[in-house]
Amino acid sequence: MTDKRKSKILRRELEFEREALVHTDAVYRMALRMTKNRADAEDLVQETFLKAYRFWDSFEKGSNCRAWLFKILTNLFITSYHKKAKEKQQFAYDDVESYYLYNQMEAGNDKQLLSDPEHMLFNQLLDDDVRKAIEELPEDFRMVVVLSFVEGFSYQEIADIVGIQLGTVKSRLHRGRKLLQKSLWQYAVRRGIVKGKSG
Amino acid sequence: MDCKQALMKLYNYLDNELSPEDYSEVEAHLKTCKKCFAKAQYERIIQEVVRKRCQTDPVPISLKTEIIARIRQLDNISQKNSSDNNRNFFFRP
The missing domain is CATH 1.10.10.10 (Winged helix-like DNA-binding domain superfamily/Winged helix DNA-binding domain)
Incomplete structure (x- = not known):
């Protein structure tokens, strides 16, 4: 691998850390409210950030990163965790x-x-x-x-x-x-x- | 604006989701109506209480470090794949 490629990856990581990972606490607390337990919340947060990192190039720089992360989080929650916590209660x-x-x-x-x-x-x-x-x-x-x-x-x-x-x-x-x-x-x-x- | 109209718009008012005209009308009503003002205060406090109390959960210290580690792992895999591809390219028979 070339030095150029190495430094490109490093720059990408630093950028992601500065723009996205600063929202870790907020994303975790949302995950905790939704999953209701720490272990699932941690997994959900990790999945959220890994997915965000994979799609980092498609994130429009300068737009609302926090909202983008919450969108990924809620999508993941709805598709992966939602079924786990089947809520059968009826709410009047x-x-x-x-x-x-x-x-x-x-x-x-x-x-x-x-x-x-x-x-x-x-x-x-x-x-x-x-x-x-x-x-x-x-x-x-x-x-x-x-x-x-x-x-x-x-x-x-x-x-x-x-x-x-x-x-x-x-x-x-x-x-x-x-x-x-x-x-x-x-x-x-x-x-x-x-x-x-x-x- | 009467109480009924004000209360219908109160949540949108509290969430800053009203047009400037509607916002001013609700605000004017709240200044003159003690009861609606009290209701608005209650709603404000509830929102604030929820916001504050939901921000006190301790976040695991290691969480960010673990995410960074997994990202690096991901990058290493892609680096490895990429250098394998290069090697395949250069050493293609």
Whole structure:
């Protein structure tokens, strides 16, 4: 192999490290939310970056590398991991009202909770409660909620990443929000932070 | 804009997905309506809580190193194949 080729490969590796591997933490956390376990998340992240590296020449330099990596990750998850985690539960998300948490607080008429929800409710929940509430969401909803809430992608970016219509992003996000709020409320009840039915 | 209209647009407002005109209208409503403002605050806090709590998972220190190692391995294989091809080319009978 020539020195020229060697230095070309080295340059490619360095470029990939600088542009793509800086997103390792974000990609890992998304993988963890989706697979729900560390071993699968690590495998998924490795597969994502290896695939990204193989197709690095087709990545349009200067465009959004993070979004491109998330697209690879979600595709891999849908094709390889999705089947593993067959979710058979039915979610009655349409029974859950919008602004669920606020409405529960209002119904409970707890003035402190209503006026300072951040300290009186959310700060009392454990990191694990919040993460579990996310992980309990059905896969399709979880994906868009994490991409929006955690990663801050726009609706259009999410549509491109997941490969769905803009309207589907909106409806999944809306339903995901409702279910998430119900779940957070249930954790708050279980922890004794608020009074109410946890079922 | 009344409460019903504002609440219909609230999620898009919070996600910065409204036109500037709609955005201003929702914002104007939130300034005058305590209840809708409180709902918006709740939604903002929930988003923030989820964002923060989902960013505290420790990332395995070795993960990046392992990815780099696998990439190098991939490159070595392709280098090897390429030099084999060259050799085949030069030593073709």
